[in-house]
Amino acid sequence: xxxxxxxxxxxxxxxxxxxxxxxxxxxxxxxxxxxxxxxxxxxxxxxxxxxxxxxxxxxxxxxxxxxxxxxxxxxxxxxxxxxxxxxxxxxxxxxxxxxxxxxxxxxxxxxxxx
Amino acid sequence: xxxxxxxxxxxxxxxxxxxxxxxxxxxxxxxxxxxxxxxxxxxxxxxxxxxxxxxxxxxxxxxxxxxxxxxxxxxxxxxxxxxxxxxxxxxxxxxxxxxxxxxxxxxxxxxx
Numbered sequence: 546x547x548x549x550x551x552x553x554x555x556x557x558x559x560x561x562x563x564x565x566x567x568x569x570x571x572x573x574x575x576x577x578x579x580x581x582x583x584x585x586x587x588x589x590x591x592x593x594x595x596x597x598x599x600x601x602x603x604x605x606x607x608x609x610x611x612x613x614x615x616x617x618x619x620x621x622x623x624x625x626x627x628x629x630x631x632x633x634x635x636x637x638x639x640x641x642x643x644x645x646x647x648x649x650x651x652x653x654x655x656x657x658x659x
Numbered sequence: 660x661x662x663x664x665x666x667x668x669x670x671x672x673x674x675x676x677x678x679x680x681x682x683x684x685x686x687x688x689x690x691x692x693x694x695x696x697x698x699x700x701x702x703x704x705x706x707x708x709x710x711x712x713x714x715x716x717x718x719x720x721x722x723x724x725x726x727x728x729x730x731x732x733x734x735x736x737x738x739x740x741x742x743x744x745x746x747x748x749x750x751x752x753x754x755x756x757x758x759x760x761x762x763x764x765x766x767x768x769x770x771x
Contacts, residue, residue, distance in 0.1 A: 653702040
């Protein structure tokens with residue numbers, strides 16, 4: 546299957562700081578990537594759809610000014626959590642796919658805000 | 660609103676048995692159906708996808724799709740303890756969208 550990477554795999558930051566998470570498609574190009582968040586023992590929650598060369602589409606209830614998404618190339622999307630707070634601590638996962646519907650997940654980034 | 664329903668489990672099966680995981684979906688326009696496996700603390704891993712009615716086999720896994728009944732299932736033959744994980748059913752949003760709608764997942768435990 547296709548390979549999607551994420552960096553960093555885990556990060557600890559202080560409340561009020563910003564954190565950038567990278568998602569890369571390693572062996573294919575992706576015009577669309579997705580960002581999810583997952584709290585412990587809960588299901589995946591789609592946060593936003595990242596579109597190469599255009600603005601991201603955010604799901605209802607997700608603050609676009611807090612979760613900044615930039616899809617600058619066909620292989621890279623970034624999610625920046627601005628002014629992070631402890632309630633933003635979660636497992637952030639991106640997905641992308643080489644085809645119309647197949648989506649492969651990155652390994653995830655575990656964010657802890659202290 | 661598109662919905663994907665799964666029994667949350669846990670589903671416990673003895674080692675070597677067949678595990679049967681079920682999923683129903685609400686959108687008749689959906690065309691593509693996926694099964695992901697997620698180990699605790701890890702991201703989901705795509706294990707099967709199916710587009711056409713009927714069965715699709717890949718090793719010990721068989722996906723079954725019945726669009727008329729809006730039902731998709733995953734059978735795991737000769738279940739192994741390493742199959743113990745949460746299995747997520749996902750359905751496309753149709754209309755050319757790449758977006759998937761996920762069920763909440765079924766937790767499977769294979770007992771040695």
